[in-house]
Amino acid sequence: MNRRQWLSTFAAALPALASAPAVQRRGNPPQAAPAVLDLKDFQPRSMLQVASTRVPRARFPVIDFHTHLGFRAGRLAVGQGEEMRFPAPPAELLQVMDRVNLRTMVNLTGGVGSGLQQSIQRYQTPHPDRFITFAEPRWSEANRPTYAKDQADDIERAAKLGARGVKVLKTLGLYLREQITTGPLVAIDDRRFDPMWEACAANRLPVAIHIGDPSAFFLPIDRFNERFEELNNHPDWSFYGRDFPSNRQLLDARNRVFARHPKTTFVALHVGHNAENLGDVSESLDRYPNMHVEMGARVGELGRQPRTARRFFDRYQDRILFGTDAIPHGNETPQQVFGEALYEIYFRFLETEDEYFDYAPAPTPPQGRWRIYGIGLPEAILRKVYNENAVRVTGIPSIPA
Numbered sequence: 001m002n003r004r005q006w007l008s009t010f011a012a013a014l015p016a017l018a019s020a021p022a023v024q025r026r027g028n029p030p031q032a033a034p035a036v037l038d039l040k041d042f043q044p045r046s047m048l049q050v051a052s053t054r055v056p057r058a059r060f061p062v063i064d065f066h067t068h069l070g071f072r073a074g075r076l077a078v079g080q081g082e083e084m085r086f087p088a089p090p091a092e093l094l095q096v097m098d099r100v101n102l103r104t105m106v107n108l109t110g111g112v113g114s115g116l117q118q119s120i121q122r123y124q125t126p127h128p129d130r131f132i133t134f135a136e137p138r139w140s141e142a143n144r145p146t147y148a149k150d151q152a153d154d155i156e157r158a159a160k161l162g163a164r165g166v167k168v169l170k171t172l173g174l175y176l177r178e179q180i181t182t183g184p185l186v187a188i189d190d191r192r193f194d195p196m197w198e199a200c201a202a203n204r205l206p207v208a209i210h211i212g213d214p215s216a217f218f219l220p221i222d223r224f225n226e227r228f229e230e231l232n233n234h235p236d237w238s239f240y241g242r243d244f245p246s247n248r249q250l251l252d253a254r255n256r257v258f259a260r261h262p263k264t265t266f267v268a269l270h271v272g273h274n275a276e277n278l279g280d281v282s283e284s285l286d287r288y289p290n291m292h293v294e295m296g297a298r299v300g301e302l303g304r305q306p307r308t309a310r311r312f313f314d315r316y317q318d319r320i321l322f323g324t325d326a327i328p329h330g331n332e333t334p335q336q337v338f339g340e341a342l343y344e345i346y347f348r349f350l351e352t353e354d355e356y357f358d359y360a361p362a363p364t365p366p367q368g369r370w371r372i373y374g375i376g377l378p379e380a381i382l383r384k385v386y387n388e389n390a391v392r393v394t395g396i397p398s399i400p401a
């Protein structure tokens with residue numbers, strides 16, 4: 001008999017006492033809770049009392065391999081023109097960088113042509129050890145007859161301008177079409193890009209490649225979708241139905257590119273675009289020695305499978321690069337807002353064994369309602385993930401310990 005049953009028996013046996021305030025409170029008083037609560041209003045606070053470690057500074061200097069310090073017009077679909085928009089000046093970024101021990105930011109979306117030149121001049125030229133810049137392909141010209149060669153030449157020009165790599169957005173595979181914005185989707189392994197991948201190898205530019213998206217983005221936006229709230233807020237992020245390939249088809253096409261260009265170094269962003277399935281990412285890493293991975297915006301996925309993630313970091317410690325996908329003032333996606341709060345979450349995940357903490361600085365977990373666990377990496381692996389692997393991949397001078 002539990003306490004409540006005992007009390008109700010006791011109260012029934014002693015009706016006079018049952019009306020006494022002390023007993024009444026322990027009965028089953030009517031509650032003021034709403035009968036129905038909107039999911040968006042549900043913000044449960046964990047009652048778990050466990051260790052909470054502050055990690056305001058990384059233990060070793062960090063290279064963030066995945067940031068966005070500039071944007072081209074129409075960036076989510078197919079980038080047009082060369083004009084750039086920059087959300088923050090270097091001085092503002094440097095203040096945060098110094099506080100959290102962030103030595104270097106890799107600005108992946110450096111743009112093309114004169115836009116690329118602007119990106120380099122704004123960040124990299126005045127602070128060469130703090131910012132490096134990646135160039136982007138000219139997707140909006142992919143239907144021109146001379147594109148294959150022109151794009152390869154453009155990669156060489158970008159290298160001469162000072163770009164340290166090339167960024168491939170998910171434009172390739174999910175947005176770029178035969179007539180740029182109309183017609184059938186262009187395949188990731190389309191032959192017209194072969195000279196570009198080879199030019200990247202010839203100019204020693206690693207390719208940071210983003211293919212596909214979280215598995216849930218390829219499923220119906222319904223009550224079974226683990227990222228229902230996120231997709232409900234951003235229905236245009238869904239790749240379910242219409243003429244979109246499956247995530248598997250996208251990954252297979254990507255793998256054919258890795259196989260066909262073994263001299264090109266690829267960094268598959270977002271944990272190889274398949275953070276929900278580290279077994280599959282491992283298979284690809286085993287098969288393609290030219291593949292690396294980066295962890296931006298997937299600390300929520302890695303941290304909800306801490307034992308599998310820890311084994312993954314042990315096994316591929318030489319091929320995992322630190323990254324966040326940070327965007328200065330990127331308030332639309334709380335898991336990517338550049339700042340101290342974001343970096344502390346990544347450092348806590350990598351450096352501590354804290355349990356059940358938020359993966360994004362937000363009142364509600366924005367990429368699915370769960371929390372994460374730290375994997376407490378040893379120092380030797382931390383150094384590799386924080387900077388040594390990125391130094392090797394980008395060819396920048398190594399960072400003094």
Ligand SMILES: [Zn+2]
Pocket residue numbers: 066068296325
């Ligand atoms: Zn990104």
